[in-house]
Structures are given as structure tokens and as C-alpha cells.
Amino acid sequence: MRKIVFEQVGNIGMVFLLAAALIQTVTFSTKSTILFGSCWSFFLIWTVLFGILKWLYSKFWKNEGYKFSDGEFSSKDEREKVISSKAVTFAYKVTITILLVECLIFAELDINSSYLQIAGIFFLSGSIIFAFLAYMLSWIFYDLKI
Amino acid sequence: MDIINQVKRYRKSHNLTQESLAQAVGVSRRTIISLEKGSYTPSLLLAFQLADFLEIDINELFYLDKGLE
Numbered sequence: 001m002r003k004i005v006f007e008q009v010g011n012i013g014m015v016f017l018l019a020a021a022l023i024q025t026v027t028f029s030t031k032s033t034i035l036f037g038s039c040w041s042f043f044l045i046w047t048v049l050f051g052i053l054k055w056l057y058s059k060f061w062k063n064e065g066y067k068f069s070d071g072e073f074s075s076k077d078e079r080e081k082v083i084s085s086k087a088v089t090f091a092y093k094v095t096i097t098i099l100l101v102e103c104l105i106f107a108e109l110d111i112n113s114s115y116l117q118i119a120g121i122f123f124l125s126g127s128i129i130f131a132f133l134a135y136m137l138s139w140i141f142y143d144l145k146i
Numbered sequence: 147m148d149i150i151n152q153v154k155r156y157r158k159s160h161n162l163t164q165e166s167l168a169q170a171v172g173v174s175r176r177t178i179i180s181l182e183k184g185s186y187t188p189s190l191l192l193a194f195q196l197a198d199f200l201e202i203d204i205n206e207l208f209y210l211d212k213g214l215e
Binding site: 079 | 172176177180185186188189191
């Protein structure tokens with residue numbers, strides 16, 4: 001369970017910082033210049049740090065079955081593979097539902113073009129974060145249930 | 147229709163701990179706990195590995211619960 005929480009917290013942090021960096025760039029860039037603000041630095045630092053932590057986790061906690069390349073799909077045995085499969089199914093359903101709701105909300109929004117990019121980044125990154133959360137919470141639920 | 151297993155019974159008759167049985171068949175202790183509780187149905191491979199390690203016929207270790215039919 002710990003490896004899934006570790007992986008998903010890292011992933012959520014990465015997507016959150018990427019969204020913040022993109023919004024910052026979209027907000028402060030002009031037609032002639034593209035600005036890369038401080039959020040890009042935080043995003044890059046987080047990504048490198050998370051990568052190092054993932055590598056250390058896979059090296060020093062081998063008994064948990066965490067693999068660097070598999071990430072949140074790492075499994076120690078067949079039971080955890082079943083849990084991952086169930087969690088993916090649940091996360092898929094949640095993500096599709098959220099995207100459908102977002103389509104409806106987006107269609108109803110009265111926004112001008114300058115805010116359209118920001119709204120797009122906000123909705124899409126929010127969907128990814130919800131997908132990560134749905135996977136993590138359902139993984140924990142099935143781990144306790146099975 | 148559920149699958150009944152006698153893993154706990156045969157593990158105890160072999161004086162094995164959940165941890166040692168788990169290590170012998172290459173799964174986690176949680177998997178053995180789930181198996182014994184009946185909340186997890188093992189793959190065919192794991193079922194055969196357990197039967198082989200416990201030296202018991204697989205049909206005695208796992209069988210269908212036909213009681214409610």
C-alpha cells in the first residue's frame with residue numbers, strides 16, 4: 001500500500017506543478033516572447049527529486065515489490081496484480097465520468113479566449129489528478145477488502 | 147458458487163507459519179491471510195503450487211461449495 005501512496009503523491013505533485021507552470025507561462029507570455037516562470041523550476045526540481053526517490057525506493061525496499069519502471073502498477077504477487085487491475089477499472093470509470101461532466105461544464109462556460117487556455121489546463125490537469133486519486137484510493141480499498 | 151479452501155487446516159497440520167508458507171510459494175503473507183479468510187481466490191498456478199508444497203491433492207485443498215444449491 002505504501003508504494004502506491006508514494007507513487008501517486010509524487011505523480012499528483014508533478015501534474016499540479018506542471019499545470020501551475022503552464023498557467024504561469026500562458027498568463028505572462030506575450031505573442032512575441034514565451035516566459036518560463038519560477039513554477040517550471042519547481043516542476044523540474046520535483047521531477048528530478050521524485051525520480052531519485054523512486055530509484056532509491058526500488059533499490060532499498062525490494063521486498064515491497066516496487067519497480068521503478070512499473071510505478072503505481074508495481075506488484076509483489078498475484079493478489080496485488082488483481083488489486084491493481086480492479087483499481088485501474090475503477091479509476092477508468094471515474095476518469096470517464098469526470099471528463100463527461102467537464103465536457104458539459106466547458107460547453108456552458110462563458111469565457112473569452114484569453115482564459116480558455118487556462119480553463120483547459122485547469123480542467124485537464126484536474127482530471128489527471130482525480131484519476132491518480134481514484135486509482136490510489138481504490139487500490140487502498142481493495143487491499144483492505146481482499 | 148464459492149470456492150472453499152483448506153489451506154489453513156493443512157498449513158497447521160504441517161506446522162507452518164503463514165510467513166513460511168508464503169515464502170515457499172512466492173507470495174506475500176497478506177495473500178495467505180486473504181486465502182485463509184476466503185476473500186481471495188488464487189490463480190490456478192498458485193493453487194497447484196500450494197497443493198504441491200503441502201503434498202495434498204488439489205481437489206482436497208480447493209473445492210466448490212455446493213451447499214446452497
